[in-house]
Amino acid sequence: MSAREDQGFPGWPRGRARRDDGFVEESAGWMPSWEDARAAGGSGAPPGERSGQPPGERSAAPPGNSSGPPAGERSAAPPGDGSRDPEQPPWSFRRHGPGRWTRGTGPLRRAREDRLVGGVAAAIAARIGRDVTTVRIILVVAAVLSWGFVAGAYVIAWLLIPMAGARHSLAGRALADRRGLGLVAALWSMLIVLGVLASAFKAGWLGSLLWPLAVVGAGLILIWRNAPADEQAMMRHQVQPLLGLTTGSRRTGLILRLTVAVILLAGGIAALQSAHENVALLRPLAGVALLISAVVVLLGPWWLRIARDLVVERQARVRAEERADIATRVHDSVLQTLALIQRRADQPQQVVALARAQERELRSWLFDGRPPGSIDEAMTLAGGVRLIQQEVEAQHGVAVEIVMVGDCPLDDDLAALLAAAREATVNAVKWSGAGVVSIFAEVEPKEVSVFVRDRGKGFDPETVPADRKGLAESVRARMARRGGQATIRSAPGEGTEVSLTMPRAVSEPSQA
Amino acid sequence: MSPAEPASGGARPRVFIVDDHGLFRSGVRSELGHDVEVVGEADDVAPAIALISESLPDVVLLDVHLPGGGGQAVVSALKPEHPEVRFLALSASDAPEDVIAVIRAGARGYVTKTISGAELVDAVQRVAAGDAVFSPRLAGFVLDAFATGAGPPGPPLDPELDQLTGREREVLRLIARGYTYKEIARELYISVKTVESHVSSVLRKLQLSTRHQLARWATERRLA
Numbered sequence: 184m185s186a187r188e189d190q191g192f193p194g195w196p197r198g199r200a201r202r203d204d205g206f207v208e209e210s211a212g213w214m215p216s217w218e219d220a221r222a223a224g225g226s227g228a229p230p231g232e233r234s235g236q237p238p239g240e241r242s243a244a245p246p247g248n249s250s251g252p253p254a255g256e257r258s259a260a261p262p263g264d265g266s267r268d269p270e271q272p273p274w275s276f277r278r279h280g281p282g283r284w285t286r287g288t289g290p291l292r293r294a295r296e297d298r299l300v301g302g303v304a305a306a307i308a309a310r311i312g313r314d315v316t317t318v319r320i321i322l323v324v325a326a327v328l329s330w331g332f333v334a335g336a337y338v339i340a341w342l343l344i345p346m347a348g349a350r351h352s353l354a355g356r357a358l359a360d361r362r363g364l365g366l367v368a369a370l371w372s373m374l375i376v377l378g379v380l381a382s383a384f385k386a387g388w389l390g391s392l393l394w395p396l397a398v399v400g401a402g403l404i405l406i407w408r409n410a411p412a413d414e415q416a417m418m419r420h421q422v423q424p425l426l427g428l429t430t431g432s433r434r435t436g437l438i439l440r441l442t443v444a445v446i447l448l449a450g451g452i453a454a455l456q457s458a459h460e461n462v463a464l465l466r467p468l469a470g471v472a473l474l475i476s477a478v479v480v481l482l483g484p485w486w487l488r489i490a491r492d493l494v495v496e497r498q499a500r501v502r503a504e505e506r507a508d509i510a511t512r513v514h515d516s517v518l519q520t521l522a523l524i525q526r527r528a529d530q531p532q533q534v535v536a537l538a539r540a541q542e543r544e545l546r547s548w549l550f551d552g553r554p555p556g557s558i559d560e561a562m563t564l565a566g567g568v569r570l571i572q573q574e575v576e577a578q579h580g581v582a583v584e585i586v587m588v589g590d591c592p593l594d595d596d597l598a599a600l601l602a603a604a605r606e607a608t609v610n611a612v613k614w615s616g617a618g619v620v621s622i623f624a625e626v627e628p629k630e631v632s633v634f635v636r637d638r639g640k641g642f643d644p645e646t647v648p649a650d651r652k653g654l655a656e657s658v659r660a661r662m663a664r665r666g667g668q669a670t671i672r673s674a675p676g677e678g679t680e681v682s683l684t685m686p687r688a689v690s691e692p693s694q695a
Numbered sequence: 696m697s698p699a700e701p702a703s704g705g706a707r708p709r710v711f712i713v714d715d716h717g718l719f720r721s722g723v724r725s726e727l728g729h730d731v732e733v734v735g736e737a738d739d740v741a742p743a744i745a746l747i748s749e750s751l752p753d754v755v756l757l758d759v760h761l762p763g764g765g766g767q768a769v770v771s772a773l774k775p776e777h778p779e780v781r782f783l784a785l786s787a788s789d790a791p792e793d794v795i796a797v798i799r800a801g802a803r804g805y806v807t808k809t810i811s812g813a814e815l816v817d818a819v820q821r822v823a824a825g826d827a828v829f830s831p832r833l834a835g836f837v838l839d840a841f842a843t844g845a846g847p848p849g850p851p852l853d854p855e856l857d858q859l860t861g862r863e864r865e866v867l868r869l870i871a872r873g874y875t876y877k878e879i880a881r882e883l884y885i886s887v888k889t890v891e892s893h894v895s896s897v898l899r900k901l902q903l904s905t906r907h908q909l910a911r912w913a914t915e916r917r918l919a
């Protein structure tokens with residue numbers, strides 16, 4: 184493997200850069216999406232490893248020990264990792280993703296990945312050296328038994344304990360968040376109204392729930408507004424199944440609201456009807472109604488404005504995220520490429536290939552609105568061919584010229600054709616020694632053909648080395664399985680041409 | 696059509712370069728080296744027209760994109776008065792409609808700016824000899840434009856001009872696959888001269904066809 188592959192290539196999700204370029208040989212599926220790469224490279228340790236280790240074994244986990252982290256993770260650890268603090272329980276950093284092997288400088292850090300809500304339970308578990316599940320169960324039971332006070336404490340801990348890898352807790356930011364504090368004030372004013380009502384109705388249980396409710400609500404508002412983007416994404420992910428009930432579809436939400444309203448209405452009317460005889464009971468009711476309307480008139484506009492502010496805030500946040508996305512993209516691709524180009528100024532061919540790949544990628548991102556390397560369902564044959572071009576140019580530094588005639592949507596057969604074409608292209612790039620490989624793809628009413636041609640060394644088909652025969656067979660078999668054809672023509676010194684033809688399932692006219 | 700021994704007999708073709716990037720002009724100048732004689736350069740439409748009608752080169756290397764109105768403006772301005780000046784379009788852009796526009800204005804061929812020095816010299820000599828030069832990309836564009844699948848709305852006005860023959864299609868396909876004229880000749884068991892005449896015939900159709908298709912195709916491509 185050359186040094187290039189190790190550097191994380193411009194525009195490619197970082198997970199992919201870690202992949203070996205051996206994807207040709209094992210290209211079972213067509214074009215791995217970067218989710219695959221992430222799943223392969225970025226997952227944490229299996230759950231069994233986390234807690235099953237007795238404390239005595241902590242320090243006895245040198246690299247290579249079978250009970251240590253998987254090899255993939257270890258390779259991502261910084262070199263200084265060998266000297267890690269033996270007092271540190273292994274699971275407190277085992278759980279952090281690769282590249283975030285902070286040594287847990289402070290005593291308490293909320294877990295980044297092993298979290299159900301805020302990661303506080305994991306922090307406590309890591310601190311006292313107990314299984315996180317036990318801690319969670321204890322916390323839940325305590326929250327119920329204490330009428331919610333433990334829940335409030337949990338939220339406060341969430342605010343005060345910094346996340347693993349972060350320097351500051353959320354509380355510091357929350358104190359500067361004036362809008363968030365305003366929102367908390369609004370929430371509290373609502374709760375006070377509720378408390379007044381509760382005392383009017385002598386509903387003591389409600390009153391005792393109000394305090395934890397106030398703390399938890401205020402805490403959650405501040406956390407949500409001040410959490411960094413990644414933590415927010417995690418929270419959104421956790422909340423999604425819950426929201427699915429109400430926001431999943433507008434109709435279900437509407438039906439739900441109508442049902443609740445009808446039940447409340449019926450209950451209210453029934454209560455009024457039954458209490459009609461007793462005038463004494465009506466009096467506090469009228470009082471309550473007046474009180475509520477007074478409060479709504481008084482505070483309603485304020486609540487509304489704050490709710491609106493929340494929406495505006497969210498829009499601003501979306502815009503900020505878009506900007507951040509652009510910045511990331513520019514950094515990951517353009518700046519990286521520029522850096523690479525500077526470093527390889529003495530290798531003109533590679534510089535050209537890099538500049539070319541970068542240009543294409545930028546174009547496709549700017550004008551097609553498609554992040555490079557992604558296959559969406561609407562992708563067409565031409566898009567697939569361009570993707571092969573981008574990938575091969577980026578990974579191998581050899582120019583790929585494409586000529587497309589016509590285009591059509593992708594189906595399974597054509598995806599197989601593209602996979603074969605990609606294999607042929609990569610093979611040409613690797614073996615032919617040619618500086619450029621050309622792909623010609625034509626969509627005709629009855630069939631689709633792809634030709635991959637290089638002007639490199641070529642070979643004598645009679646005396647094919649075993650490895651190349653393997654390619655020929657694999658391309659042929661791939662095509663044959665789908666009813667297509669592959670022929671390979673080559674002669675020493677004249678380069679190689681691989682012709683691939685796949686009949687079209689639906690013979691709609693090619694769009695010209 | 697002149698025979699296929701492009702300008703090798705002593706007379707180097709006189710070449711004029713029109714491109715708005717000075718760096719690119721000097722790059723081309725050095726790449727062309729001693730095989731051609733560069734008689735001038737221009738960076739925009741107006742100076743190009745003035746200087747070319749003065750120096751009357753054999754071949755003008757013409758950038759498709761120019762600030763003052765695109766390469767076709769230069770071709771259309773000079774073609775009526777100086778039919779002997781031949782144009783070879785050069786472009787970094789992959790936009791087919793621009794390329795087709797320059798060809799239809801009268802350029803004898805189109806190559807991408809990524810072409811190697813030797814290939815460029817070869818293309819210049821071919822154009823100087825009166826032949827057409829089709830890069831794989833241009834061949835792809837033309838196949839696309841004359842695709843059989845989507846016919847023009849009305850009947851073809853002139854079947855002679857509005858359709859490619861089977862042989863022409865074959866030749867274009869091989870060009871698109873990256874074959875040289877020599878390889879095409881060998882592949883199809885015809886002479887290089889026959890290949891050249893097929894290509895020239897395609898060029899003529901491309902320039903003269905009144906087929907709505909071409910115009911419509913170009914606008915569709917712009918949107919696509």
